[in-house]
Amino acid sequence: MCAVHFRPPEPEPRTRPEIIMVGSGKGGVGKTCFSVNLSVEIARRGWRVVLLDADLSCSNVETLLGFQPHIRLDEFLRAHKATRLDGVLCQTPIENLKLIPGTTGLLDVAHPRYQRKVALIRALRKLDADVVLVDLDAGAHLNTLDFFRMEQTRGITVINPERTSIDNAFKFLRAALFRQIERFYHSPEVGLLLRRNHTLPDFLGCIQQSPAFSDDIRASVAAEIRQIAAAFQPQVVVNKCSTVHEANVAFNILSKYARQHLLIDPEFLGHIFFDQFVTESVNSGVPFIRSKPKMQISSCIVDMANRLGYF
Numbered sequence: 418m419c420a421v422h423f424r425p426p427e428p429e430p431r432t433r434p435e436i437i438m439v440g441s442g443k444g445g446v447g448k449t450c451f452s453v454n455l456s457v458e459i460a461r462r463g464w465r466v467v468l469l470d471a472d473l474s475c476s477n478v479e480t481l482l483g484f485q486p487h488i489r490l491d492e493f494l495r496a497h498k499a500t501r502l503d504g505v506l507c508q509t510p511i512e513n514l515k516l517i518p519g520t521t522g523l524l525d526v527a528h529p530r531y532q533r534k535v536a537l538i539r540a541l542r543k544l545d546a547d548v549v550l551v552d553l554d555a556g557a558h559l560n561t562l563d564f565f566r567m568e569q570t571r572g573i574t575v576i577n578p579e580r581t582s583i584d585n586a587f588k589f590l591r592a593a594l595f596r597q598i599e600r601f602y603h604s605p606e607v608g609l610l611l612r613r614n615h616t617l618p619d620f621l622g623c624i625q626q627s628p629a630f631s632d633d634i635r636a637s638v639a640a641e642i643r644q645i646a647a648a649f650q651p652q653v654v655v656n657k658c659s660t661v662h663e664a665n666v667a668f669n670i671l672s673k674y675a676r677q678h679l680l681i682d683p684e685f686l687g688h689i690f691f692d693q694f695v696t697e698s699v700n701s702g703v704p705f706i707r708s709k710p711k712m713q714i715s716s717c718i719v720d721m722a723n724r725l726g727y728f
């Protein structure tokens with residue numbers, strides 16, 4: 418196996434559109450509520466936003482936005498030659514906010530061919546928008562992982578302050594990192610070691626001991642892998658918390674595990690309180706940031722839009 422030299426991405430001026438992936442280890446943690454309300458808030462500030470419902474089997478963004486799309490992502494996934502997403506863009510009832518509605522969930526579009534997935538990822542960059550938010554499926558399926566670790570995108574993980582959600586978030590981040598390393602090397606030896614190890618330090622230890630690699634390859638692979646991990650800086654949103662302290666504790670537990678076992682350093686993006694009103698807002702088809710902009714949960718979204726730099 419020969420090592421490929423990895424250059425960490427150089428700091429660049431923000432390119433348009435900025436692509437933000439929203440994923441999670443566990444289902445039902447609030448990715449869609451967060452993505453929809455954040456999109457609405459950024460659009461309200463005058464930025465041109467596209468929200469992609471990339472939950473390929475159970476899409477429901479349009480329900481939260483209260484409208485019926487006339488077209489779906491199926492059209493793009495089934496059109497073998499399509500390279501642009503303009504044909505599946507829908508204007509939402511909200512100014513500056515367009516939606517690419519999710520799929521019908523039928524088998525062929527819930528599991529698109531690899532080439533169509535790559536075409537979709539490339540097409541996102543051609544969208545005429547300032548920011549593209551991508552609401553992903555829960556869990557560590559390959560479809561989701563390939564989106565989450567797409568180059569030059571921001572990855573946000575939503576968690577709840579409970580053990581299962583934190584554990585699954587750790588596994589999701591690990592799967593995303595390991596998938597990236599696997600795709601970077603395309604090497605059966607590396608793939609095998611990734612499947613046998615639970616942590617990045619254990620994996621690095623096995624590389625050091627493996628007879629499959631020469632000494633120089635071992636040293637350069639270890640350095641490259643540390644750089645890949647250092648370049649992976651996911652942001653974390655703690656949703657459904659009852660206090661800020663509870664959100665901080667949940668983030669700190671995840672962050673400690675990630676630093677120790679994956680050598681990555683997640684960043685805290687913000688928290689959203691648990692609020693019964695969220696259910697009412699979902700059922701009414703009006704995002705809470707719009708119907709109740711002064712509520713505490715709306716302030717949480719406002720803070721995160723600021724932290725992301727969309728003033």
Ligand SMILES: Nc1ncnc2c1ncn2[C@@H]1O[C@H](COP(=O)(O)OP(=O)(O)OP(=O)(O)O)[C@@H](O)[C@H]1O
Nearest residue numbers: 444445446447448449450555657690691692695696
């Ligand atoms: N801050 C909150 N307070 C109270 N309920 C919430 C909050 N955020 C989300 N919910 C509720 O949690 C449930 C799941 O939310 P949502 O659909 O956004 O999660 P999801 O992560 O997108 O789920 P899936 O993994 O199925 O895509 C919904 O019933 C929603 O109303």
Ligand SMILES: [Mg+2]
Nearest residue numbers: 448449472552
């Ligand atoms: Mg969802």
